[in-house]
Amino acid sequence: MDLGNIESLAYSAPELLLGVAVVVVLMLDLFLKRKDVLGVITLFVIVFATLAAKLQGAGDQGWLFNRMLALDSFAVFFKVILGLAAFGTVWMSLSSKELENEHPGEYYVLVLACTLGMFYMASATNMLMAYLALEFVSQTSYILAGFLRGNRRSSEAALKYLIYGGVASGAMVYGMSLLFGLTGTLDYQMLGDQLTAAGGNGPIVFIATTLILAGFGYKIAMVPFHMWAPDVYEGAPLPITAFLAVGSKAAGMAMLLRFFYPGLSEFNGDGTWTAIEGVDWPSLVVLASMITMTMGNLAALRQDNIKRLLAYSSIAHAGYMLMGFVVLTDDGLKAILFYTVVYYLMNLGAFLVLLMVLNNSGREDLEGFRGLAWRGGALPAAAMAIFMFSLAGLPPFAGFIGKFYLFAAVVDKEMWLLAIVGGLNSVIALYYYARIVKAMYLENPVDGDPIMVADLPNSILVGVMVAGTVVFGVYWTPVINFAEQSIQFWGR
Amino acid sequence: MFESVGLHHYLVVGLILFCFGLFCVLTRRNAIGVLMGVELILNAANINFIAFSRYSAGSYDGHVFSIFVIMLAAAEAAIGLAIVLSIYRRAKSIDVNELQGLHW
Amino acid sequence: MENILTYMTFIPLLGMFAVLALPRDNYNLIRWTALGFTIPGLIMAIWLYANFDRTTAGMQFMVRYEWIPRYNIQYIMGIDGLSVTMVLLTGLLCPICLLASFNIEKAVKGYFALFLLLNAGMMGVFCSLDFFLFYIFWEVMLLPMYFLIGIWGGPRREYAAIKFFLYTLLGSVLMLIAMLALYFHNDPHTFDMLVLMEQSGTYSRVFQTWAWIGLFIGFAIKIPAFPFHTWLPDAHVEAPTAISVILAGVLLKMGTYGILRLCYPVLPLATQDMAFWALAVLGTWNIVYGALCAMAQTDMKKLVAYSSISHMGYVMLGMATLTPQGINGAILQMFNHGTVTAMLFLLVGVVYDRAHHRDINGFGGLASVMPTYTGIMAIAFFAAMGLPGLSAFISEVLVLIGAWQYSKPLTIIAATAVILTAGYMLWMLQRVWLGPVNEKYADMEDVTTRELVTLIPLAIIVMILGVYPHAVLDLINPTLLALNETVLNATPAVAQLVAP
């Protein structure tokens, strides 16, 4: 199925829904007095968009908009995840005290727009479309990161993000231009065919690939393109941090996979892939993966700001996910997809608890968690502990299963060094995750630490995340099946 | 003489522009200057796209791409300037090196 | 009773939820409920003991369910002579430790809930026959242990808890990698330990060696074998009494259990190669080193902790020998150490509850003050010393007999520990229980009934096994002999036979 522009609209329900909602919410903002209604509307829109995206999974597959986008199970998978991430963000935003007086109308519009961009990122199969989607997401994110206008840190985060993002995407575009020059096409698949046909690709392809990797790598916070992440995560409003850590990263991962798998690799038909000749990106990424997880974990070790700690942790997790990326097998892809789901659950959960603490005490550092379990926050503390252990990859939580699949993929390929580095990193990671647990449980509250009062909406969502983390840690067949169905790239 | 101006010349110009852009973002301390560096990088890519489109690709994809890049560069500049402005209001400075409130 | 092992594992887990559902302030209700959920485990352990088929080396009470069929991950439980002793030990120690925890006053609900989770995890480790399941249980134990040490422990509990946690995780990560390597080495991929064992002949020597090392480090940390042992003294010192008991009584056994369950039958060639250095030499070093370190301690718990290191060395040495005596002695030693050290920790806990310190030099003459206590203590101490007539003697002597056949120098070195052990045990006994009464503790209360209930069953077992060790040996012998044969008869895979 290869559809033109008009026919494609029939298969763009989620995107259309989001696009219309952007306009509608912007309009409503002018009339409505009660701005929190906007948030609820946004929430519903996102729910419907996500459902629409999920329903696409059952339908046809093919090219949309003259091969600009692909409609395949892979796109559907990521759209669902991204929709859920947006859902969580909006849910958090509704109760966030940071965002209380900050132009909710524009805020939700931007969130919707950003989500729309991410949807496109998940399905773009053309370098131009990829660039547009990426910039769409980036530029809305810049604004969202700097949304707390009275807050210098927020503005600083926005500017750093912008400069960094600008350079990274600039490099990417430059790389794209080189590839375009070599192959004369912007379409991933044709590009791959051209390069394969040419054989013996020279250094230019490698340079181009590396530069493109910079653009994608910056989105998923891969070393050495990760340096914006901690600062931006720390400065941005918490729901946005969560959105960046979960949504943006997932979208970037989707784009990365789509570019490198159906684009720059050949499918061998037996569940394995081969990178096109002359462009040894796998070994480059192996190195990047090891360094990413190590740097992320080491830097997180002594971090006291939990937001920042989670930022470093998300860098490390990008490194773990890349383990699945470099093995060039379907198992690896499956592992990444699976990990994306559990990463969503546990990371968003952690941000939710952090938000509750932030709302309650105005603190987002380790001391804000001090003795949490002993001052009324037994349930949030328990949830946080579960998320932390899950992030550390301990059974019986979903995080372990996620790591398990990643390691399995790596071990299957007998990449022992990567496996061992990954393993050691899990140990290091446990230390700082356990610091939070320690603060909550092993330390006693100090006078002046407020009694923890958990608000209901956030508690509900936390509950859902906990349930997911625990249930998928014990019985994850549905998730892995979902992931398995979702590695079908249209056209390969 | 004009006939001898070929693809390579454009590419070299693009590369030089790219390097200038990089040099600019690396060394400028003024936020506006850094933003301009980013623009240079993007324009380097534009030149490449147009040149490739003209000389080798045989399609207008490159032109389209560069138009979009120009557009997005403008949008990015707008957002960038807005952010710089908001920072200037607070800090009375747009020196990026003084923007180190977030670190470690 | 087909699913008895499942019940044993999951009834405590149910108990955890039940305890969590109870009102927070009704301490007694929580305590007795928790105890109530460990009793079935004990009863079932006794039933198992009575109904265990002592003539076969194979698995018994096996159940097998699909879990994640797509990846051939199964829920397999079953016990053989190797695990049955550990199941019995766990079933026995859990109610005892729960009872010993009745004096916990802080966050009672959390404590007992976590304890029950720990119970489930331990039982699961010993029962599971699917490597994946095994690994899950192995890790699941970590969490409650971390909290139990970290929240209810002594002054340096945070340090001890995280140290324990990190050490063990380090080991498990290597184990995970080795586990995955084994998984992919079989076609079809499987975690089923029984299949892994059957297929052991197809693994090359090099592969076995690496997998062995990966697994071994994971297990060695748990044992704990030198130089991976330093978490143990800290964890023991800081943990509350009952948790020390569980730690020494059950958790340490998991290391040696794992080696025998996995390294031996699945990687027999590597076992042949590695047993000498990694098990026998290290074990001997453990014995002597642990004993000497124990001698220098002034904290009672630390002393007992180091004595554990020493005693676990016997297990390593014994199983390395691959003689019937050695390996039987090793398993018996695991069981005996479980009971004896449990007693020692409980006894130290009794004093600690009263005096709130454990400084060996800070007491004196307790024997005059607490005669009943001293009597029981003497049994435990002499058992730990390996006095004939008490349980540990049998296992130690079997280990040493086996070891003699294996390596005379190592045996001679290991046997010096009988002197050292007597040295540090008696010296501690002398300083704490003998001599003039320390006036500070002149009116210390003798053991209470609750404490007696925790100690007496163990004391009885220690004495019975001293004169009738076949109560346990009959259970384990067939399995272990078969295991010995497996390792000794393993020959290099076909590939290596091609060589001229």
Place this chain on the structure above:
Amino acid sequence: MTAAHGHEIVTHTSNLLRWIPLLPLIGAAINFLVGSRIQRKMGRGAVAGLATAMPAMSFVLVVMSFLQLKGYPTDERIIIDHVWKWIHIGTLNADIAFQFDPLSAVMCLVITGIGSLIHVYSHGYMDDEPAAWRFFALLNLFMFAMLCLVLGDNLLMMFLGWEGVGLCSWGLIGFWFSEMANARAGNKAFIVNRVGDFGFTLGVFLLFWTLDSHGAGTVVFRELANSVHLIANDQLWGTTVATVVTLFLFVGATGKSAQIPLYVWLPDAMAGPTPVSALIHAATMVTAGVYMIARMNFLFDMAPFTGQVITTIGALTAFFAATIGLAQNDIKKVLAYSTVSQLGYMFIGVGVGAYAAGVFHLVTHAFFKACLFLGSGSIIHAMHHEQDMRNMGGLKNYMPRTYWTFLIATIAIAGIPPLAGFFSKDEILWKAFNYNPAIWAVGFAAAGMTAFYMFRLVFMTFFGECRADHHTVEHLHESSGFMTWPLVILAVGSVFAGFLGVPAALGGSNMFEQWLEPVMAHSAHGGGHDVHGGHHNLTLEYGLMAGSVLFAMCGIFLAHLMYNRKSINPDGIAQIAGGRLHTLIYNKYYIDEIYQVVWVDGSLGLAKMLSWFDKNVVDGIVNGAASVTKLVSFINGRIDLHVVDGLVNKTASLVHGVGGAVRRIQTGSINAYLYVIVIVVTAVLFARTW
């Protein structure tokens, strides 16, 4: 040639046998569990009565079994009682099983007989002891363990008893544990014994496996006797396996039987109540080593070198301990060294292959030494726990019965005919002479010294003026019947026990040796001497006997001169060689101090070192770079607990440090961030495109 070299052994079974050790065990159990309650409710007598009844009943059983045994033909004299299987693993089969043969019979008779007497005596001795229940429980437990030792039908059962007696000895030495010195003495005894056990177990292992390699692995005595010839040609470490095994076993014997170099615990063991010294540290437990060698005679016969070692050690111990005994002032210490010395004789006996002679001396020694100890206990009891002989004197008037029995026992130990000691000691000396005259000479000298210091003891204690303070003197009286009647019985034994083994040379038939005949192997170097020497050199034998008696008389006379008539000043003799010799002997050659420094402090130092190593180095290496700092700080001697703790405190380690460093990369400067990209990407491109 009866039991050796594998022909079918005819055995008998009897379920009665198990009750011999079991009865005392029951007594012990009752007293341990409810003894304190019984004592509180029914008085000390009930406790003591129960405790005494048990060994007494055992004694009856022993006698019955003895008579049963006697009724069998000589080569069928084994009664077996198999109770249940104990350890059956692989080829190792050891059961809870008892074996009653002539040797066990002799031992059992001594143990239960003298043991019962001592129980009775203890009732009198411990008349003011609040924890009498514990005392009697331990005493009963000791009886159990000792009976296991001698009745056990295999090496492991023997070891059970072997260690069990050690345990009880520990408990009884430290019975009055609130005195730290007592507790320490107990520990010393236990630990030194453990050194011996170390050797013993290794010997057992080696023996078992060597036999196993011939397909005859066993630890059961009668099977060992049958198959031990199989190992005759096995070599290990440059000598025969038999030699190595026996040397290992002998290490065990030196521990238990207080021979050089492991004798040091015995004198300290006198810290226990005196009945304990009599029972455990004179009559029974300390002779376990002798018994063991006699039991394993078939093996020791195969190892002539070990025989030489044993003989030499025995002779040296006999002499060496006797010299120390010369200068001691503590009445029990004198007896203790005398015990060590007498044990030396027994080892000479078994060492030269005259097992029967060794065991015979064991029996007679049990009588007179028990009598001596109990007598001294009677004195100590009367003197309110005064043990220094310099504060005694003239006691014969106050305590006549004690005096007379003590005197008889002293004459017996001095080897004056026709008392028991004469026969057994001369038997050994005669055998030793045939083996090697030098050994005889040493033993001969020691015998003279024995006579001297024993009479020195008698003179200092019972003769002359009483040097005790008035208060003590006022209360001096003869001990109660509970104490004196056992003395009398033992004294009678000391007089007549010797007649069991009157040698052929003196017209006897040596019933004792004949009785033990079925147990003893007869090889070239053992009984052979007996045959050659005994019949060809009667004159020499008479001469030696006369010589030793004469020499003993001289010793007695000298003691009389020095300590009774005071015509020779002991101090003058002490001043020989500048007094240094005396000081040396008085201080027991400083062996205790040397051992303390070398072994105790040595191992403790090693322990501390390793512990430090463990805490700092091992942990430190794990924790990372901190260890280096710690090592340096230790070498500098500036090891501060707080510093160490601080350093250990958390993985203040490499990882943590690196973590901090990595974090610093994130400077906050956007330029720096961009530099990182550019540099890394450029580096990658360069690395790859080249």
